[in-house]
Structure formats: structure tokens, C-alpha cells
Amino acid sequence: MDEMPRVLVTRRFVTPLPAMLTQSCVVDINDRHEALDAAALHARLRGCHGVLVGAGDRVDAGWLAAAPSLRVVSTASMGFNHIDVAACTRAGVLVTNTPDVVVDATADLGWLLIMAAARRLGASERWLRSGAWPGRGWRFDDWLGADVSGTTLGIVGMGRIGQAIARRAAGFRMRVCYHNRKPLPDAQAAGAQYVSLEALLREADHVIVVVPYSPATHHLIGARELARMKPGATLVNIARGGVVDDGAIAEALRAGRPGAAGLDVYEGEPEVHPELLALENVVLAPHIGTATVATRSTMFSLAVRNLLDAMQGRRPAHLVNPEVLATERIGDP
Incomplete structure (x- = not known):
């Protein structure tokens, strides 16, 4: 890359950001836990090559239209149904996720709910x-x-x-x-x-x-x-x-x-x-399956690694739509 790529981090994940991200990219971070409204989001997406999102961010065709330079959407989550993967694929945008690191914390939460519900x-x-x-x-x-x-x-x-x-x-x-x-x-x-x-x-x-x-x-x-x-x-x-x-x-x-x-x-x-x-007779939790300090920190670090790999020409470890690699846009902002 001849210039440092631009990255938008859509909300506060961990503080401070990992050095491998801040040293390799020009980072724009929404330093709030709440999502940006559509107008502010689209304005900040312009010129971005990568974006790091969470499960609460809905990535759709509007995002892609606002960010013609976008190369990768990296989500700090195992699931990716909040991302229109088909639209990303058509636009040549890689989508990555963080599947392996969530297994134990999510399985533990499943058992917590079984026990709590069964025992009232x-x-x-x-x-x-x-x-x-x-x-x-x-x-x-x-x-x-x-x-x-x-x-x-x-x-x-x-x-x-x-x-x-x-x-x-x-x-x-x-x-x-x-x-x-x-x-x-x-x-x-x-x-x-x-x-x-x-x-x-x-x-x-x-x-x-x-x-x-x-x-x-x-x-x-x-x-x-x-x-x-x-x-x-x-x-x-x-x-x-x-x-x-x-x-x-x-x-x-x-x-x-x-x-x-x-x-x-x-x-x-x-x-x-x-x-x-x-x-x-129902126990309700606010989507906390991965909510441990260690798991969420590891998820974010892996999401950063996926994002940097994509922008630096390497195949990300956890790629949702590998067919995009055939377009050869990876690593070329």
C-alpha cells in the first residue's frame, strides 16, 4: 500500500485500541457504545478501506454505497446475519468474523440458562x-x-x-x-x-x-x-x-x-x-453469550487481525465470502 489505509471502528469495543491497528491505519473511532445515526455513519464511511463492526451494526447496501473504497467488513462476532453478505460479495467487499473464540463462553451461557430456567x-x-x-x-x-x-x-x-x-x-x-x-x-x-x-x-x-x-x-x-x-x-x-x-x-x-x-x-x-x-417462567438475558472479559477482548483482537490481513494482502483466517478473492481487490485501496 502506498498510503495508510483508513479504518472506521463503529463503536467503542476496547480501550485503548491495539497498537497493530493504530500503527498500520488511520483510525476513525466512534468512541461511544451507541451506534452512529445513518447520516453520521455514511459521512464517516467515505474514504474508508476497512470497517470494524459488532453484532448491533446492520451492514447493508446503504453502507456500501457510502463507502466505494471499502475492501473489508470485519465483525467482532461469530454470527454475521447483521451483514448483507450477498451485497458485500457483489461489491467485492470481504466479510470476516470471529467464530472459534466464542465457543466456551457461549456454551457456558447455554448451561447457565438451562439451569436457571429449569430451577426457576x-x-x-x-x-x-x-x-x-x-x-x-x-x-x-x-x-x-x-x-x-x-x-x-x-x-x-x-x-x-x-x-x-x-x-x-x-x-x-x-x-x-x-x-x-x-x-x-x-x-x-x-x-x-x-x-x-x-x-x-x-x-x-x-x-x-x-x-x-x-x-x-x-x-x-x-x-x-x-x-x-x-x-x-x-x-x-x-x-x-x-x-x-x-x-x-x-x-x-x-x-x-x-x-x-x-x-x-x-x-x-x-x-x-x-x-x-x-x-x-422465562429467563431473559440481553445477548450476553460472549460477555466475558477474556472472550470479548480476544474477539476484538481477532477482528482487528482479520481486518489487517485483508487490507495487507493476506487471506484472513475467518473469511465468510472467499469468492471475493477472485476479484483481486484485496490489499489494493
Whole structure:
């Protein structure tokens, strides 16, 4: 490169920025946690060769039109459904993500939601905080939840995170079944049994959804699927909003099939379906699957590395649309 490339960092991720970024690029950072409004964003995109975004940034054709020099969109997230990858590909813009570093933190959060939903932690904590306990005292039948140890866990989506969840289930002496596009080799299945989605929903005491979002997985779990679950079962969604029909799960929770849910992602987030907010048998988290200090710091560092590799003529380690490399625009601002 004959000149230092220009990079926009769309919001505050970590402070200070890594030296490898500031020494290699002219960096414009939105030093706020909130997203820029459209006019300010488009103005700051002009002349940019790279942009570093998070899951809350919607990258669409408007972005690309405002940044004709753009070569790479690097997202500090595993999922990339907030990016119009097809539009980026048509424009010759590389898209990169950070898949590997999120596995353990996200699997741990999945287990947290299974346990909290099954054991009614959210509702019982709200009751305690309300001051009701001293006035009534302890009762033998208070806050009875569902067992986890020795039950059946169903994993919908047996990728890296699904496999990490299955490995953790061994400590709870659980039978594990899973549904995937195709069965995994035994070495990857972590002792889990491949079954149809219908069988998984029918047999599992706890169901966790870990599939990527795509048109094919939109409302993969809807009213029909929820009706197949056991009464009293637990449903957890740590995948993406839209994989589970939020309106359908709210209605199903009222009917007790499933009996409890734990949700970290939502359709239209940060908005949450108002009927979910009114229910006591659902634990709600604000998309915190990767929210540990170490994981988020590593995600950002990897996103920076992906961005610099793309702009400096190297193939990024985690490239979503490799077909763009055929255009040979990489590394040529």
C-alpha cells in the first residue's frame, strides 16, 4: 500500500485500541457504545478501506454505497446475519468474523440458562427481592423446578458450540441427543445420538438451540415444534433471534409446553416481545453469550487481525465470502 489505509471502528469495543491497528491505519473511532445515526455513519464511511463492526451494526447496501473504497467488513462476532453478505460479495467487499473464540463462553451461557430456567431462578429471585420471603417464611413446596442431572438433553445444531455443550452434559449424567443437517462422526458427537428434530423435541427434557440464522432456519422452532415438546420441558435459545418464533414461545409458555425457557437472543433485538416480558417462567438475558472479559477482548483482537490481513494482502483466517478473492481487490485501496 502506498498510503495508510483508513479504518472506521463503529463503536467503542476496547480501550485503548491495539497498537497493530493504530500503527498500520488511520483510525476513525466512534468512541461511544451507541451506534452512529445513518447520516453520521455514511459521512464517516467515505474514504474508508476497512470497517470494524459488532453484532448491533446492520451492514447493508446503504453502507456500501457510502463507502466505494471499502475492501473489508470485519465483525467482532461469530454470527454475521447483521451483514448483507450477498451485497458485500457483489461489491467485492470481504466479510470476516470471529467464530472459534466464542465457543466456551457461549456454551457456558447455554448451561447457565438451562439451569436457571429449569430451577426457576429468575422468578424466585424476583420474589425474594420483592420482600415477600420474610412475611411468609419457607415452605416445603416452594419454587419446585425440574431436574437436570440424569435427564435427556436435546441439542439442535451440533456445531462447535453444540459439541461443547454436549461435552459439559457428561458431568450431569445426561443422555444427549442432537439434530443436525447430517450426523457427525462418532469422534465429534461427544457421545450424543443423532435423531430427527421431531424425535428430539418429543424425547428431550431440555432443548437448546444453537443453529446459525439463515432463511432456512427462520422460525425453525415455531408453534408446531413447541407443541411436540414434553409438558414441563425447558427450551433455551442461544442461537440467533428469528430461529425461535418469539410470539409462539410466549404462547406455548403460557400453556406449559414447554414449562420454562431461557432466551439470550430475540427477533428484532434490542426490542423484546412484550408478552415474554410479562411471563414468570422465562429467563431473559440481553445477548450476553460472549460477555466475558477474556472472550470479548480476544474477539476484538481477532477482528482487528482479520481486518489487517485483508487490507495487507493476506487471506484472513475467518473469511465468510472467499469468492471475493477472485476479484483481486484485496490489499489494493
